[in-house]
Amino acid sequence: MHDVLKRLGIDEETYGAAGAGGFYPTAGPLITSTNPTTGEALAKVRLGRRDDYDRVITEAHDAFLRWRMLPAPKRGEIVRQMGEALREHKDDLGALISLEVGKIRSEGLGEVQESIDMAELAVGMSRQLYGLSMHSERPQHRMYEQWHPLGVVGVITAFNFPNAVWAWNAMVALIAGDSVVWKPSLKAPLTAIATHKICDQVLQDAGFGGVLGLIIGEDKVVGDALIRDRRLPLISATGSTRMGRHVSAVVASRLGRCLLELGGNNAVIVHRDADLDLAIRGVAFGACGTAGQRCTSTRRLFLHQDIAEAFVDRLVAAYNTLPIGDPLDEGTLVGPLIDQDAVTMYERAIASIKEQGGEILCGGQRVDRPGHFVKPTLVRAPLDLPMAKEETFAPILYVFTYDDLDRAIAAQNDVDQGLSSAIFTDSFRAAETFLSHAGSDCGIANVNIGTSGAEIGGAFGGEKDTGGGREAGSDSWKAYMRRQTCTLNWGSELPLAQGVSFDV
Numbered sequence: 001m002h003d004v005l006k007r008l009g010i011d012e013e014t015y016g017a018a019g020a021g022g023f024y025p026t027a028g029p030l031i032t033s034t035n036p037t038t039g040e041a042l043a044k045v046r047l048g049r050r051d052d053y054d055r056v057i058t059e060a061h062d063a064f065l066r067w068r069m070l071p072a073p074k075r076g077e078i079v080r081q082m083g084e085a086l087r088e089h090k091d092d093l094g095a096l097i098s099l100e101v102g103k104i105r106s107e108g109l110g111e112v113q114e115s116i117d118m119a120e121l122a123v124g125m126s127r128q129l130y131g132l133s134m135h136s137e138r139p140q141h142r143m144y145e146q147w148h149p150l151g152v153v154g155v156i157t158a159f160n161f162p163n164a165v166w167a168w169n170a171m172v173a174l175i176a177g178d179s180v181v182w183k184p185s186l187k188a189p190l191t192a193i194a195t196h197k198i199c200d201q202v203l204q205d206a207g208f209g210g211v212l213g214l215i216i217g218e219d220k221v222v223g224d225a226l227i228r229d230r231r232l233p234l235i236s237a238t239g240s241t242r243m244g245r246h247v248s249a250v251v252a253s254r255l256g257r258c259l260l261e262l263g264g265n266n267a268v269i270v271h272r273d274a275d276l277d278l279a280i281r282g283v284a285f286g287a288c289g290t291a292g293q294r295c296t297s298t299r300r301l302f303l304h305q306d307i308a309e310a311f312v313d314r315l316v317a318a319y320n321t322l323p324i325g326d327p328l329d330e331g332t333l334v335g336p337l338i339d340q341d342a343v344t345m346y347e348r349a350i351a352s353i354k355e356q357g358g359e360i361l362c363g364g365q366r367v368d369r370p371g372h373f374v375k376p377t378l379v380r381a382p383l384d385l386p387m388a389k390e391e392t393f394a395p396i397l398y399v400f401t402y403d404d405l406d407r408a409i410a411a412q413n414d415v416d417q418g419l420s421s422a423i424f425t426d427s428f429r430a431a432e433t434f435l436s437h438a439g440s441d442c443g444i445a446n447v448n449i450g451t452s453g454a455e456i457g458g459a460f461g462g463e464k465d466t467g468g469g470r471e472a473g474s475d476s477w478k479a480y481m482r483r484q485t486c487t488l489n490w491g492s493e494l495p496l497a498q499g500v501s502f503d504v
């Protein structure tokens, strides 16, 4: 057993549900979390069942009733301590992320940093849960909006950000006065358990056990219960568009709220006047970072015809020297895919690309070594290549050539997803065209930086099949609260709005 796991308090066999009193024995099936780099078993998790789910939700709801009465800045103080606790464990937690999902060392650490940043941002937010005030049309009346906690928030996360995406939601939901029940991916249960333990300890110490709940279980058992449960006014879900469509339909049928962060098919446009050194680095990180398994990964590249050939040559050269290997080895830039299914999807995608007339410029195969490694792949593609419209969660980048910027932007927008986008250009006019109302249709639009690696201060999310949700910074806290409009009469008359009279 890895020392990292021991230090994080994870046993060889651990339970998959936690509530007011910490972890308790579950009796569902046993799953094994394996290291995608080596195939070695890391630890086993006993899944939660329906009755475990009910217990977690009941305890979260009870805890919510007390938590919501704590003033928001006091909740913020507790969240600040969570950020500190994460900072103390950053090294080990980052290593666990590398072990469990194959992120390179700096990305594993970066993910924990993202959670720490979220905690700190949320502390500030806790003093600023502001509402607007309006002038009433009636004399001696005052009108304003205030924001109340929502209740128990259900958070569903994917394997690729097994720590930070929970933090985007949880840190903000906590300062908002909600309790949070987390259903993590079955592909990254240990990171969830370790993260929960660290943050829950802070709440337990403050006398608020139950505010954070954890339920690890199968979709058809606990996932289904979570999305149908009327006790959960908000479900925040990150994952595939297919999953999001289902979650959204079920939650809508009970008139609940959804916050969705789903698939992306993110593009970079490299204009003829771009700084190509910047562009090469931005594209390589965007397409190959996290082995292409970010929702923000760069999947399509539009090159102006004047620079296309030279750029492709440089990119192929860069791809051919990318160090692929153990994510914990210094110098590695590309780790493994999450599991064999992901490798199979990659191989199927490559076969379809070839069938559809795409030309593989480099990569296109798995790497001959144990673990789930594939080669980052560049594909020269006709504009209508059907595969380029799909999100394959692997390092495959489709390269197109354009002559007219408007056409490149239109092609960039011509996919179902709308998460992230970028242009590399030194032209003010080109950049502003890209950012205009007629420009990128994505939730994120960058100039001279790539599509991935967003900072948490901004709202994060995208349009169309990406689901429309906004998480993390800016005013995204509003999603975790309910708005109340209040009108107060401090006069001795009762005038009615719109001039209505009703004298009794």
Ligand code: UN1
Pocket (backbone or CB within 6 Å): 114, 160, 161, 165, 238, 293, 294, 295, 296, 451, 452, 453, 454, 455
């Ligand atoms: C994701 O892949 O689900 O912008 C989230 C980024 C990260 C978050 C990605 N900050 O790439």
